[in-house]
Amino acid sequence: MDLDAYVAEHAGEWRRLDQLSRRRRLSAPEADELVILYQRTATHLSAVRSRSPDPALVARLSRLVLQARAALTGGPGFSWRSVGRFLTVGFPLAVYRAAPWWLGVTAAFVTLSGVLMWYVASHPEVPSMLLSDEQIDELVNSSFAGYYTEYQPQNFALHVWTNNAFLAAQCLAGGVLVLPVVYVLATNALSLGLVGGIMIGNGRSDVFFGLITPHGLLELTAVFVAAGFGLRIGWAWIAPGPLRTRGRALAQTAREGMLVAVGLVPVLFISGLIEAFVTPAPVPTVLRVGIGATAWLGFLGYVFVLGARAAQDGESADVEDAEPLVPTA
Known part of the structure; x- marks a missing residue:
């Protein structure tokens, strides 16, 4: 040539x-x-x-x-069409299809922490084995409620948001090994059960539930979604099914996990705003809980309504199955 x-x-x-x-x-x-x-x-x-x-x-x-x-x-460039598909199809569909996993995580976490609260509250000697009387008194009468007003609301919201986002990321990233997710959930359930049991056992159940419920409904649900999806990623390579190799099953589920990770960022941001501005607000408890419950029910409705619709339409949450963007007039 x-x-x-x-x-x-x-x-x-x-x-x-x-x-x-x-x-x-x-x-x-x-x-x-x-x-x-x-x-x-x-x-x-x-x-x-x-x-x-x-x-x-x-x-x-x-x-x-x-x-x-x-x-x-189309390349990886920004597109409002891609953003719209992510919000109306990708994220809600991924969370919807993983519902058995994160609902199972929710049930296990609530059961474990609830049993621990009951046990600690009904056995006063248990807290004394772990904390001094001064520490218990401080927790019950000042530090638990003071935690929500210790910092400026905007700074506290950012702190809570980053902390919860890191926790959710741990659950998603550690899911492939399964045990790290179980460890994260167990340690948080133990902490919640111990603190809740101490508060309830000392007659401060109204303070405990009145402060933790407004933001906790949405915040914990987001963490449960991350943990459930993390476990789903781990199960994908343990039992990929008859039609997929382990590598393909793990890759597909992990790609959906990326969608969930991105989608949970604004969800955790909203829960952080509620925790910083609503939880400590000097308004009736029923109003604060109502705001938190509204945000929580809104998220569940968004996931189950749009997720079910996308599933019925045969949509896919896998980013590789998204329709490519072809440059046209």
Whole structure:
């Protein structure tokens, strides 16, 4: 192959492909031209590699082919259409399909922490084995309620948000090993059970439930969703099913886990705002609990209504199954 003659013959096509693949919007004829030039350049690249593998030319043509392919498939660029699909299909569908997992986690957590609260509250000697009388008195009469007013609300909201987001991330990331999720849930259930039991045992159940319920409904549900989905990821490689390999099952479930992780960020942000601004607010408890319950029921309605609709329509929560964005007029 005469490389110089080959380059001279096709250089114009390559320049045109480079121009088209850099444009953000294409007309229908330009999109057709882009497809044709992409196919031709891919053939040129194959010919150069097999007959006269010049490193510089191979690198140039490889870049052109990859650039054109990204333009045809939409690439990773921002799109409001993708955002809309994520909010109305991807996230609610992923959470909806994982409902047996996170509802099971919810039941186990509530049962364990509830039993611990009852046991600690009905056995006064148990707290004394773990805390001094001064520590118990401080927790009951000041530190538990004071926790919600110790910092400025905006700073407290950011602190709570990042802490809960990290907790949810631990559950999702550790799910492939299963045991880290169980450990995180167990330690939090033990902590909640101990504190709740001490408060209830000392006649402060109204303070405990009045402060923890407004934000806890949404906050704990988000954590349970993360934990349930983390366990689902772990189970995907333990029991992938008859139609998928372990690698494929793990990859698909992990991709859905990424959707859940992104979707839980605003959910935890809202729960953080409630905890910082609503939980300690000097208003009747029924109002504070009502605000928290409304946000919680809104989230559940969003997940189950949109998730069920997407499931009935045969949609997929896997990001690889999303419809590619083709540049058109």
